[in-house]
Amino acid sequence: MTTSTPAALGPTARVRRLNWAKLSLALQVLAVLVAFLVLWEVLSRTEVIDPRIFSSPTLIWDMWWVLLDRGLIWPHLWETTRHLLWAFVLFTVVAGVLGVVLGMRQYTFEVFYSPIAIFFAFPKVTLYPIFLIAFGLGAQSKILFGALFGFFPLVMNTMVGVREVRRLHLDLMRSIGAGPLFKFFRLLLPATLPSFATGLRIGFVYAGIGILLAEMFAAVRGLGNRIIAAGYQGTLDQFWVYVVLSSLLLLAGAGFFRILELRLSRWRP
Amino acid sequence: MEQVSRSSRLAGQAGLALIVVALWEVLPRALDMSPLVLPPFSEVIVQFNRPLTGGGTLGHHTWVTVQQVGGAFGIAAVAGIAVGLPLGMIPRVRALALPLLTAAFAVPIMVLIPLFLVSFGLGMKSKVAFGALYAFFPVVFNVVAGAGNVEKIYFDVARAYGLSRSERIRKIILRGAARNTLNGLQMAVAISIIAVVSIEMFGALAGLGYLIHRAGQRMRIAEVYALILVTLLVAYLLLSAVRWLGRLFDVKLEISAG
Amino acid sequence: MSTQPTRTGQSATKASGGITVDDVTMEYPTPSGPLTALQAISFDIPSGVLASVVGASGCGKSTLLKIIAGLLTPTRGTVTVGGATITRPVPEHIAVVFQEDALLPWYRIQDNVALGLAARRVPKAKRREAVAAALEKVGLSKFERAYPHELSGGMRQRAALARALVLEPQVLLLDEPFASLDEQTRNLMGQELRTLHSRIGGTMVMVTHSLTEAVLLSDRVVALSARPGRLRQELVIDLPDERSVDLIDTQQFGDFRHTLWQNLQEDWLTQDAPADG
Numbered sequence: 001m002t003t004s005t006p007a008a009l010g011p012t013a014r015v016r017r018l019n020w021a022k023l024s025l026a027l028q029v030l031a032v033l034v035a036f037l038v039l040w041e042v043l044s045r046t047e048v049i050d051p052r053i054f055s056s057p058t059l060i061w062d063m064w065w066v067l068l069d070r071g072l073i074w075p076h077l078w079e080t081t082r083h084l085l086w087a088f089v090l091f092t093v094v095a096g097v098l099g100v101v102l103g104m105r106q107y108t109f110e111v112f113y114s115p116i117a118i119f120f121a122f123p124k125v126t127l128y129p130i131f132l133i134a135f136g137l138g139a140q141s142k143i144l145f146g147a148l149f150g151f152f153p154l155v156m157n158t159m160v161g162v163r164e165v166r167r168l169h170l171d172l173m174r175s176i177g178a179g180p181l182f183k184f185f186r187l188l189l190p191a192t193l194p195s196f197a198t199g200l201r202i203g204f205v206y207a208g209i210g211i212l213l214a215e216m217f218a219a220v221r222g223l224g225n226r227i228i229a230a231g232y233q234g235t236l237d238q239f240w241v242y243v244v245l246s247s248l249l250l251l252a253g254a255g256f257f258r259i260l261e262l263r264l265s266r267w268r269p
Numbered sequence: 270m271e272q273v274s275r276s277s278r279l280a281g282q283a284g285l286a287l288i289v290v291a292l293w294e295v296l297p298r299a300l301d302m303s304p305l306v307l308p309p310f311s312e313v314i315v316q317f318n319r320p321l322t323g324g325g326t327l328g329h330h331t332w333v334t335v336q337q338v339g340g341a342f343g344i345a346a347v348a349g350i351a352v353g354l355p356l357g358m359i360p361r362v363r364a365l366a367l368p369l370l371t372a373a374f375a376v377p378i379m380v381l382i383p384l385f386l387v388s389f390g391l392g393m394k395s396k397v398a399f400g401a402l403y404a405f406f407p408v409v410f411n412v413v414a415g416a417g418n419v420e421k422i423y424f425d426v427a428r429a430y431g432l433s434r435s436e437r438i439r440k441i442i443l444r445g446a447a448r449n450t451l452n453g454l455q456m457a458v459a460i461s462i463i464a465v466v467s468i469e470m471f472g473a474l475a476g477l478g479y480l481i482h483r484a485g486q487r488m489r490i491a492e493v494y495a496l497i498l499v500t501l502l503v504a505y506l507l508l509s510a511v512r513w514l515g516r517l518f519d520v521k522l523e524i525s526a527g
Numbered sequence: 528m529s530t531q532p533t534r535t536g537q538s539a540t541k542a543s544g545g546i547t548v549d550d551v552t553m554e555y556p557t558p559s560g561p562l563t564a565l566q567a568i569s570f571d572i573p574s575g576v577l578a579s580v581v582g583a584s585g586c587g588k589s590t591l592l593k594i595i596a597g598l599l600t601p602t603r604g605t606v607t608v609g610g611a612t613i614t615r616p617v618p619e620h621i622a623v624v625f626q627e628d629a630l631l632p633w634y635r636i637q638d639n640v641a642l643g644l645a646a647r648r649v650p651k652a653k654r655r656e657a658v659a660a661a662l663e664k665v666g667l668s669k670f671e672r673a674y675p676h677e678l679s680g681g682m683r684q685r686a687a688l689a690r691a692l693v694l695e696p697q698v699l700l701l702d703e704p705f706a707s708l709d710e711q712t713r714n715l716m717g718q719e720l721r722t723l724h725s726r727i728g729g730t731m732v733m734v735t736h737s738l739t740e741a742v743l744l745s746d747r748v749v750a751l752s753a754r755p756g757r758l759r760q761e762l763v764i765d766l767p768d769e770r771s772v773d774l775i776d777t778q779q780f781g782d783f784r785h786t787l788w789q790n791l792q793e794d795w796l797t798q799d800a801p802a803d804g
Contacts, residue, residue, distance in 0.1 A: 025364065025365075025368065028364075028365055029365060029368055029369055029372075032365060032369060053384070053387070053388055106273050107273050107277075107278075107281065110273040110277075110278045110281070111278055111281035111282055111285060112285075114282065115282065115285065118501075118504075118505060118508070121459040121462070121463070121504065121508060122462075122463075122500070122501055122504055123462060123463040123466035123467055123478070123500065123504070125463075125466070125467045125470055125478075126466060126470065126477075126478065126481045126493075126496070126497050126500055127497065128470075128485075129481065129482070129484070129485025129486075129490075129493055130306070130485075130490060130493060130494070132485070133305050133306065133485075133488060133490060134305070134306040168625055168626075168627060168629045169629060169631065171593075171598055171623075171625065171629075172623075172625060172629045172642075173646075174598055174615075174616050175596060175597075175598060175616045175618065175621075175622070175623040176616075176618050176622075176642060176643040176646045176647075176694070177616060177618030177619075177643075177646055177647070178646045179646075182645075182646055186631070186642070186645075187631070190631070190633040190634075191633075205374065205375050205377075208377060209377045209379050212377055212379060212380055213379055213467070216379075216380070216382070216383075216471070217470075217471075223380075224380065227380050227383060228383055230383075231383025231384060231386075231387060232383060232387070234387070236384075239383065239384065242380075243380050243381065246377055246380055247375070247376040247377060250375045250376070250377055251372065251375045251376070253375075254372075254374070254375035255375075258371075267632045267633040267674055267675075267676065268632070
């Protein structure tokens with residue numbers, strides 16, 4: 001009487017097959033990166049590109065150790081990371097709540113989504129002078145500015161994620177007599193989490209960019225500040241060290257959230 | 270059942286705009302906010318009558334920015350398609366390109382602004398170059414993704430119709446890749462605007478970002494707000510124009526493929 | 528598989544699951560005046576009966592089912608189940624199987640089936656027992672730990688059925704439960720449903736657009752005309768209890784189907800032809 005549809009491959013076989021594909025792709029990506037570095041080095045050594053401006057991987061590597069010795073890495077890295085983490089907490093809470101509230105009703109979603117999308121595409125750096133004057137030169141203005149950057153992608157993703165909750169499932173919840181907390185933890189939250197995680201990842205990167213921009217604009221410490229200083233002083237080896245460092249910082253965060261995103265999206269078809 | 274009509278939505282948005290403006294006018298006065306933080310709306314509007322801190326006319330600076338955005342977008346579009354199309358046709362490369370570009374997204378290109386200013390100077394060249402670099406990525410990303418559609422569609426349709434229907438295949442291929450490319454181009458416009466205005470704020474001789482920076486330096490916040498509104502309007506108009514063009518092209522594709 | 532109801536004393540309460548629909552009207556406000564989905568519908572379904580509600584698309588049968596389930600409130604009229612008037616969902620007595628399986632994709636089958644019990648705060652150990660029993664009844668015992676996307680459409684719908692059954696409802700409402708399945712699976716599931724009904728009792732109301740399915744599976748058919756939904760016919764299906772598929776070729780079956788078709792055909796002729804003619 002039972003239809004004999006095989007549910008899926010055995011779990012271990014599936015995992016093994018996926019891991020190998022992922023590994024080979026990762027290795028290929030790594031190979032491309034190495035090739036890129038080699039190309040950079042070669043072009044710099046042969047002066048096809050100006051080594052005073054573009055430096056080279058080996059020079060950057062040497063300078064990294066020099067700066068590390070001089071204690072010019074950790075304080076600035078920590079300053080930027082500190083700001084970024086605070087900004088992250090701030091925009092996650094605000095965008096999460098607002099995203100749910102605005103996404104819950106079709107009407108508020110439709111009315112608010114386009115204006116929010118427009119602000120997302122707007123050069124928010126133009127607001128920084130206002131932030132500076134309103135909040136001073138300290139950490140506050142930078143954290144708020146970074147939070148502003150991160151807010152938009154997250155709130156947009158959350159709104160979309162909330163809308164993905166299906167009417168059908170809401171009816172189901174009502175038919176079994178589910179209370180509001182039950183509905184929240186069993187339906188709203190799991191349904192929204194994949195989009196929310198995507199928003200976290202994109203928001204984190206944007207917040208990082210915001211913080212770096214703020215530091216480039218007006219700061220005495222932090223990676224952005226170091227980048228601008230090195231850039232204008234013409235010490236471009238240092239410039240590149242800090243650029244690479246900022247990239248690694250954001251990549252690390254993006255990578256972490258990407259893993260989170262994939263884990264939370266596993267049930268998606 | 271839960272559909273919101275276009276007129277209802279527009280009414281809601283218009284209402285929202287009115288509420289924002291009303292609050293902007295009333296709250297700063299009511300809460301006694303410093304005019305250096307949030308001047309009332311009327312104060313901001315008045316700025317349009319006053320001379321710019323950065324000199325010149327609003328029209329001139331706006332035109333400089335728009336030119337730079339156009340230039341950046343143009344280069345990014347051509348380069349993106351030229352690079353993306355051949356790359357995207359090779360499945361091996363396509364598979365690599367996507368994770369690479371996703372990772373590249375996390376690299377903060379904004380921090381390269383000093384490099385461009387030092388290399389290309391304070392003039393328009395640095396803005397166009399920077400904007401082009403920034404906008405290049407969404408174009409190439411989408412073109413590669415679109416080329417993927419081409420591969421799939423080609424094989425399916427070629428099998429079904431036989432190669433003699435090559436014309437029809439070409440039309441379907443065009444549609445598949447074009448839609449993604451269009452999406453990439455639209456993103457590129459938005460990113461060009463952000464990139465150009467951002468670098469203008471760090472070092473320029475003209476442009477909207479330059480004006481905002483100068484007004485900010487002099488603490489003329491009402492002027493800053495006024496300029497932000499102008500930038501918002503310009504960005505909105507450019508994006509709407511691109512979206513409208515996109516829809517036009519879509520329609521053309523539908524017609525030609527039929 | 529036991530052929531006896533596993534609950535004693537349930538039969539007595541199950542016996543009081545009769546449904547009375549009294550002059551139910553459902554109107555929706557639209558910019559151009561009220562749209563009547565259902566108009567003055569009255570009928571009875573005695574307790575313990577497996578009934579079908581049929582009609583062309585748009586005749587409001589799903590709306591009617593939702594009203595009986597308490598998910599919608601009629602503009603006029605009342606519905607009583609087991610003597611009690613329905614104003615909102617009654618999870619203790621009425622369970623619903625929705626059109627698409629409505630399984631939560633982020634939970635395994637066992638957690639999906641247990642959902643109603645979890646809402647009732649039934650302790651975990653008892654939940655597990657009940658879930659195992661329900662899955663056995665629908666033949667999905669081996670798939671407790673699978674995720675919905677790993678199962679076929681038919682299996683998912685069976686899981687949805689298990690989710691409803693585990694609550695031991697007096698009344699089971701099914702909204703076109705087999706609509707998204709292919710014909711063979713559909714037939715099989717239909718047979719299983721009827722067998723299930725004869726084993727566990729209770730009142731079942733199934734919405735379907737297939738006249739054949741309605742006559743084959745139910746004891747009673749309620750036919751609604753379309754736009755606005757009005758009661759066209761109440762038909763008692765006087766066929767033997769054992770409803771094998773061969774029954775479709777008998778004269779009696781044909782007669783039943785024919786009278787339904789006659790009453791409803793104008794609805795179908797004014798739109799696309801029905802799925803099974």
